[in-house]
Amino acid sequence: MEFIEAGELRIAYERSGQGPPLVLVHGAADDGRVWEPQRAGLAEEFTVVAWDEPGAGRSSDLPKGFGLAGYADALATLLEALGLGPAHVAGVSWGGTVALELYRRRPELVATLIMIDAYAGWKGSLPADEVRARVAGARTMLAAPRAEFDPTFPGLFAGDPPAELVPLLADIAADVRPATLAQQLSIMAEADLTDLLPHIAVPTLLIWGRLDARSPLAVARQFEEAIPDATLVVIEDAGHLSNLERPDQVNAAVREFCRAHPPSSPEG
Incomplete structure (x- = not known):
């Protein structure tokens, strides 16, 4: 585990492998550990x-009034601090919303977008x-x-989670912070990034579990229709966390897509 300082935030991250940069953005009530199968399976070919994110895992707590822009700016700071842009940026669930906001604010840092069972905000x-x-x-929880x-x-899964x-x-x-989750879900409920989708000018991969009950396949179809250069890969027998439930299929789709769309150099 490594850290960077981003203003008043301390951001934790794990980096492995060498090759084109692949940045993984986890969902709500998660942290970077949710990507263990991708870090293990893709580090031979990519810098993973x-x-x-702020408020999760080993990163510092959220500042008061932190919003979606704050998450995107913190992610941009991480990319810049590590010299990773333009990078493949993959987000699962809420992480896809963060990745979209990063693209809105700092498109030069994004070589491709990979949306896994994601949302353009709940709204x-x-x-x-x-x-x-x-x-x-959420209020009851x-x-x-x-x-x-x-x-x-x-x-979260098509059936019971794999043992x-x-x-x-x-x-x-056990490490989820209620205050973070409350703030995330409030942001998610009000977020609507659909206006951005027709203006995405980078190749975009959509990976969806066919049995996703939280972000149904119809959401993927909306992304596919709205984003000019979008490719949809449907993972059979997978729910909302297809990267965990069917990691081999997800890793294969990510690998093929990223090979087909290598990032340009920052100067180029």
Whole structure:
């Protein structure tokens, strides 16, 4: 684990491998450990960087009033500090929303976008009644006493989580900070980045679990229709965290896509 300072933030990240940069952006109630299968499977060919976003993992707590722009700016600071741009930027779930906002604000840092079971914000991707239901569920979750707090969202996997992942998922869940999750979900509920999608000018890979109940395949179809250069890969028998549930298929799709779209040099 390494760290950079970004203003008042201390951002943790793990870096492995050599080759074109591939930056991994995790979802809400997660940290960089959710990308372990990608770090293990792709580091032979890429410089793989998985951060703990502000407020998660070993990174510092969120500043007061931190918003989506703050996440994107912190990610941009990490890319610049490590000299990684332009990079392949992959986001899963909420991490896809952060990746989109990074592209909106700093497109020169993004060589390609890889959206895995993602959203253009909940407001941008889900019906209004579903957003209201999720907000209500989040309030109930966050109101629980700390000893009973369980940040595990329903529908993350097509069925039960793979047995080998249960210890990892438990460790990640134990480190979730309720204050961070409350702020993230508030941001997510109000975020709508659909206006950005037709203006994305980099190749974009969409990887979706066919059985994703949280960001249904219909959301992927909306991305595919709106983004000019989008490729959709559907992962069978996978739910919302397809990168964990079917890592070999996800890694193969990422590898093929990134090989086909190598980043240019910053000067070029």
